Structures are given as structure tokens and as C-alpha cells.
Amino acid sequence: MSSLMEEQVEVLSARRMAWLRFRANPVAVVGALMVASVILAAIFAPLITTFPDHVGAVIDFRNKNAAPDAVNWFGTDKVGRDVFSRVIFGFRVSLLLVLGVLAIAVPIGAGLGLLAGYFTGWVETLITGFTNVMLAIPPLVMALAVGNVLTPSLTNAMIAIALLWWTWHARLVYRVSKSVAAEDYVEAARLAGASHLHILFREILPNCIAVISVKTTLDAAFIILFGATLSFLGLGVQPPTPDLGTMVADGRQLLPELWWGVVAPGFAIFYATLGFNLLGDGLRDMFDVEV
Template identity: 50%
Template sequence: MSDTSSTREESLRESLDRRLDRLDRIVYRFRQNPASVLGLGIILFLVLVALFAPVIAPYPQDAGYGGDPAVHFDQQLEPPSAEHVFGTDNSGRDIFSRVVFGTRLSLRIGAAVLGFAIGVGVPVGLIAGYMGGPVSVGLMRLADVFLAVPPLVIALTVSVALEPSLQNVMIALAVVWWPWYARLVYGEVISVKEEAFVEASRGIGASTPRIVLREILPNVLAPITVKFSLDMGYAIIIGAGLGFLGLGAQPPTPEWGTMISQGRAFLPGSWWYSTFPGLAIFLAVLGFNFLGDGLRDMFDTEVN
């Protein structure tokens, strides 16, 4: 009995050592990619800005923190200065403070949309890939219906059908995104479910939920993680695009796309009005793309 227990403990230690060694290799490869490290640094910076926005913003009331956004008509369209580093808008509000609080909204849009997409798309892909037959055909044809139409067209249609608001932008983008995750997971499950370790689980009588959740799902997390990191940038861009078209967050909400839309009426004289929100979008998308590319290269190297 003790020999059996000792053997089991030794096996668990070996398994843990292998996992730690694999994690060390992954972290090393990640650190060897400067773009990945830069992307992670940008994302951590944006997260900290979002978390501590009330502390970082010099004029949080101009972004609506604690109530409705303040208005200062005596400070309209002032250029960047020591008092207002990004200048002011047509209502005299500090653009830097509004860009800082806009970070919260943009990250919230991306996280909420992709959280819903993963929550719906991953289970659909798992079920369709593992079950096969009519269930697979039905679920994948449903996904194909959404994939047949350009994502922005669907998002615009849903946004127009609903009242323009930040919440409805999230709904519109979530409707667009879940089929991509369903397709991704479906393809990964098809390639994994015939592997020897899955067959071994079936052979010892493991239940279908256990096989799917304990054996298959962990092996498809890598591509899901990579796609999530890349999609965050796309979600921020499309969310800002809908805001720019007036179908997203409504003024005076400090949302980057809405701010760019308002500022275009004052170009080129008051260039700072649209430029700084645009640079914030550029920085966010750059960070997530760098991180996603690094994760993709890292996991591809690990698999190969």
C-alpha cells in the first residue's frame, strides 16, 4: 500500500516538474521577444491608468467622475499647455482627463465583448467538435450565417436597431464575435479528440463532460488566449468606430471614438481635440497586437 502511495506521489512530482519546466521555457521564449514584452508593458500601463484614473486625471470632474461632466466655456479649445497637457475641448473640458477615463471605457468594451464571445463561442465549438453529426452541422451552419456577413455590417445593423449607447455597442459587438471563437475551437477539437490521451480516457470509462473539460479544453486554451489578445485591439477599434459614427457612447461620455468625432469639426485649427484620443487608440491596439503576436510565436514554438 505504501509502495503504491509512494509511486503516486513520485508520479505527481514528476508531472509537476514537467509543467514547471514547460512554464519556464514559455516565459523564457516570451522574454526573448522584445515586441511581446513591449506589448505587455503597454497593456499593463493602460490597465493601471484605467484603475487609477481618478488619481491620474488632474480634472476628473471634466470626465464626469462624481457627476455630470463639468463645462468651462471660458477655456474653450485651449491648446496644450502646462495646465492642460492635451488642451481643452469645445466645452473647456480637459482632454487629458477625458482620455484617461476613456481608457476605462475602451478596456471595458473589449473585455465585456470578448468575455461574452468566449462564453458563447467556446462551448458551442466544444460541443460541435466533440459530438459531430447533426449537432455539429447545425451549430456550425448557425455560426456560418453570422460569418457570411462582414462583422462591421452586423454591428452597425444591431446598433441602428437599438438605441445608441455604450451597453448596446457591447451587445452589437458580442453578436459579431462569438462565431469566430466557435469556429476556432471547433477546428482545434476536431484535431485533438482523436489523440491517444483522449482515447485512453474513453477507454477507462470517463464521462463526456470530463473528457471535454479535463482533457480537450486545456489543449485548446493556447489558441483562445492568442486570439483574445489580438481581438482586444480589434474590439477597441470597432467600438471606437461605432462611437465615431454616433452609434456608440453618446456625448458627453469620454469615449475615444466619440471624442474624435466631436473634434473633427474643429480641424485643423484645434488639432489636439482629435489627435490625442486617436493616439490613445493607436497605443492600445499596438500593445494588444504586439502581445498577441508574441503569444502566437511562443505557443507555436512550444508545439513544434
């Protein structure tokens, strides 16, 4: 009984120390606040935007290309829609893309990495070999190829990005699980008759959660950029759905006079990616892991 209590105290102490390291890092705290603001803005977009109906196929030529003012904080676009409202709803589209890609890539990559790190022989060779082959393919080239084959949409953009995104998770989890699988307690569990599933998900996977958490946070920034790139090229989310990359592509046609059409969505992309990067760096320092 006492040993169990001591173990629980050690776990709580480790978690508290990790939290104190995170809280003592002002850059990480700023990143967390930035990410929280993006998420809250996306969730409550209909409540905080002045013109929530402007996310659709709304046309108001009387107010087209209006400069930023007290009513339209970020100005209006070429058909009179409020840019601020569309930027806030654009956060929602970007976060949906992040969730969709990670929901596909993380389980596949982590699962293959666990199998390759735990099992030896042909299983390890097959998974690592296939992963290395996929890593040799430039992600943007693959995404462009898939985007040209499939009808451009949010769902197909998720598929296009996720097709190669799992590879980094597979390689990362493989490296960690390979090291953990060689530990004495894993060998003890094996000798005690524990099943492969028990060892994989109760002994090895918990030791991979920290690196997976850091990796997914950093990935969110890259996925937002990647999705904006696809939309900028016309292979992502299609109008009239508000997407930050599409808004930049539309606004660049009116530069330099109507600068707000590019600056507003461009800054939104920068803000979201910077926040996730700062948060990821803070989590990396908190967990003291290498990604």
C-alpha cells in the same frame, strides 16, 4: 510517486521555457508594458488626471479650445474640458467594452466549438453550418443594424459587437478540439467510462486555453477599434461619457486649427490597439500556436 513528480517537473519546465521565449521577445515585452500602462491608467484615472470632474457635463467656456500647455497637457475641447483627463477615462470605457464583449463571445464561441469538435453527426453539422452563415455577415453591418435598432449606449455596443464576435472563437476552438478529440488519451478516457463533460472540460478544453488566450488578446485590439468606430458614427457610448471614438468625431469638426482634439484620442486608440497586438503576437510565439 516518482512518475507524478516527473510529470510536474515537465509541466514546470514547459512553462518556464514558454516564459523564457516570451521574455526574450522584446516586442512582446513592450506590448505587455503598453497594455499594463493602459490598464493601470484606466484603474487609477481619478488619481492621475488633473481634472477628473471633466468626464461629466462640465462647461468652462473661458478655457474652450485651449492649446496644450503645462496645465492642460492635451489642450481642451470646444466646451473647455481637459482632453487629457477625458482620454484617460476613455481608456476605462474602451476596456469595459472589451471585457463585456469577450465575456459574452468567448464562452459562447468556445462552448459551441467544443461541442462541434467533440461530437460528430448532426451536432457538428448544425453548429458549423450556423457558424459559417453568421461568418458571412459583415460585422460592421450587423453592428450598425443593431445600433440603429437599440438605443446607443455602452451596453448595447457590447451586444452589437458580441452578436458576431463569438463566431471566430467557435471556429478556432472547433479546429483545435477536433484535432484533440482524435488523440489516443481522449479515446482511452472514453473507453475508461469517462463522461462527456469530463472529456470536454478536463481532456479537451485545457488544450484549447493557449489559443483562446492568444485570440482574446488580439481580439481586444479589434474591439477597441470597433467600439471607437461605432462611437464615431454616433452608435456607441453617448456624451458626456468620455469615449475615444466620440472625441475623434467631435474634434474633426475643428480641424486643422485645433488639431489636438483629434490627435490625442486618435493616438490613444493607436497606442492601446498596438499594445494588445504586440502582446498577442508575443503570446502566440510563447505558446507556439496558430490563430
